[in-house]
Amino acid sequence: MQFERAAIAGVGLIGGSLALAARAAGLIGEVIGLGRSQANLDTAVRRGIVDRVARDGAELGRVDLLVLAVPVRSTASTAAALLPHLAPGTVLTDVGSVKGEVVDAMHALLPSDRPFVGGHPIAGGERAGAAAADAQLFRGARCILTPTARTDRAALARVRALWEGVGAHVEEMSPAAHDRALAWTSHAVHALAYALVRAIDAADPALLTRGGPSLREATRIAASPAELWRDIFLANAAPVNDAIAGVIRELERVRAAVTAGDAAALEALLAAAVAAKRRGEGER
């Protein structure tokens, strides 16, 4: 057992799935849930995701792990509110989609005997809440940990063991490298899905009910919680803006070739995309 008693702040899809999976694997003994929504916490208790709930830090009792699974920009404030109730040696970790801002804030907040390990499991989707929690969610998924020079090595090893124990492939990289990569592979992809739905809805809302499989796939993640993604975009603003600008630039290239009726240029643009996509699949 890696941790005897863990608190999960935010028993949503990610926090709830981690609790389910870690308890099933015998990695955590007891789990205490914290959250804003009583209805969601009731669901978490009913589904056996948490043993009990705490309304605040005073009700926590002694824990040796705090998992922060709240919207990115609530991570540090949630940790600050609970900190007076955390004994020395308690390990803190998070699951947020942006790491630089969160890691900096946590290092500024925490004393060295309450070590923090930044983490980001690449899993989830548009479903939300304890009702969607799934003990298999992390099986085969990547989980990125973002240690820095300040990160406690023993805490890092324990958090790594937790994620490996629930089936994730753990990688380590710097917070900045994580944020740059995720801006392209996830954050801009979500921005595109939201923008596509907004554009279609503005043109003719009925079209959203009538698309084929490609539209459904392209817009699935546009049902992802607005509050979570507001925080992610703002906490990773510069890389996200770069990535969106890069996509707009490529869309303008396609438009220019279409407007000019330049079949050769258009086919070259598309063929390069096909080739890049195939290379990416071949190396996966």
Add this chain to the structure above:
Amino acid sequence: MQFERAAIAGVGLIGGSLALAARAAGLIGEVIGLGRSQANLDTAVRRGIVDRVARDGAELGRVDLLVLAVPVRSTASTAAALLPHLAPGTVLTDVGSVKGEVVDAMHALLPSDRPFVGGHPIAGGERAGAAAADAQLFRGARCILTPTARTDRAALARVRALWEGVGAHVEEMSPAAHDRALAWTSHAVHALAYALVRAIDAADPALLTRGGPSLREATRIAASPAELWRDIFLANAAPVNDAIAGVIRELERVRAAVTAGDAAALEALLAAAVAAKRRGEGER
């Protein structure tokens, strides 16, 4: 049986799947395949998709149906080459993703005793060729037919029966209405996928191998054949450009809110997308 002997020009994913499904359902007796690639035609014969192949119209013999399943901008020229070998009464139909340009060209080309029915099954994807043909591809899919005042009603009824017989839900609309709707629900979606892959490849090709499920879903269709999509974008240029411009406009809105750090505006933008997506799902 709707048709005794059908020629399929272009035995790819769509043409090949229609041949397989229609023969299995007893809707077509014999199928003759035409195409540019001998290797693909060999695959079609080996898989039992076609009974035999013809190198040109002279080898066709008498058919009562010609299905044009070639890139959109090759539809009329393919029909023109075969027309001298088609007996009066032969029904022509197509499966192209753009209808206005094709329907106009076919009406200009064909005498009234060789009736044309424009069609577009909303199925397929990034796979290509006779090797990918699947008798179940159209089961439950929508198929749009685009009759005009010039369309022969008996031919329309026979083509409708063919698609319904392979499991598709047939709808009728004007070519212009089809092209406007598809620009949003399919053509712009493909442009986005191509642009996203190009942008990521330009930033860091390794990222294409490292994304999670949302990136894989968003870029799946970027493996779709460049030649097909070049023709679709060019044949539906104005609606496609409008749709791409609409998406760019919404992306710029997201960027502006992120750049300004305006959390309330950003959340409102995203929440409206979530609501529109949910409405679309509810009405599906």
